[in-house]
Amino acid sequence: MLSEITWTADPAIFSIGSKEIRWYSLMFIIGFGIGYKIVERMWTRESINPKWIDPLLYYTLAGTVVGARLGHCLFYDPGYYLSHPVDILKVWEGGLASHGGVLGIIVAIYFYSKYVSRQSMLWTFDKLVVPTGLVAALIRIGNLMNHEVYGLPTDLPWGFRFIENLHAWRQGAEPIFSAPSHPTQIYEAACYLLTFALCMWLYFKKDAWKKEGLIFGIFMICIFTARFFIEFLKNNQEDFEAAMPINMGQCLSIPFIVMGIYFVVRAWRRSNLNTIKPNRT
DSSP states (O other), rough: OOOOOOOOSSSEEEEEEEEEHHHOOOOOOOHHHHHEEEHHHHHHTTTGGGGGGGHHHHHHHHHHHHHHHIIIIIIEEEHHHHHGGGGGGGGGOOOOOHHHHHHHHHHHHHIIIIIIIOOOHHHHHHHHHHHHHHHHHHHHHHHHHHHHHBBBOOOSSTTOOOOOOOOHTTTTTTBBBBOOOOOOHHHHHHHHHHHHHHHHHHHHTOOOOTTHHHHHHHHHHHHHHHHHHHHBBBOSSGGGGGGGSOHHHHHHHHHHHHHHHHHHHHHHHHHHHHHHHOOOO
16 A cells, blocks of 8 residues: 655656756647647538638647746736846746636637637637647646646655755755655646546537537636645645635636636527527417
8 A cells, every 4th residue: 555655757758968858848749739639620520621720729829838928927926027027038947827828828719710710719719628628637747747736745645755856856966855745736637637538528429519618618617626626735836825815826716617607607598599499379
């Protein structure tokens, strides 16, 4: 029976000269690659203009990276980054916020819908969110490999001991391990994979995309409800969160959960209205 897990994974898979190929980057690339193939199947299923698919990838990538970086800088340490705006561009130093990534994607899809597909944003989101759960799960596996975003100490048998002096350890120092802690990266990855499976089933088996906004709403509820509750097990990212009744990640999750509920209710109401038959006299 497990008493604890000592995690000694190296964030880098291998190096080419001074450049490292890291698990986090690989997970990101794999996620987007598989996601692209899934969206291709949707395009074929619905006979959508094939010229719209590549721009969707570019807009989504740009929205994710820019939004996630700005989200980290402005949600978690606005004082520093507003005083040092050039540092916002230093993505290689780390610091991406998933809530910011979602906001970035929303902005990107606004422009994609306006200038490329000329369809409603919900038309796009009902497709885009289907593979997004898989991408999010793979990114959390990348966090696991980076020894980051883990949880509070636990005496549960699957507690992970993460390396706290990761940079020094990679330079040859002896590792300093955390107390056995909740592997919240794995908890989130599991929830996101379940959301991915649900969205795939809704789209390909139930044709739920015909109820505009339904898949998008269910995705938002599942992803951010899971995030909200798992945050109770996580360490605060910034000191100021200690004085908050719920942390920043939870505060940012609530509007997305409410948004999801709204779009699910909206989709069902419209669906019911469309199925009401007129009285015949």
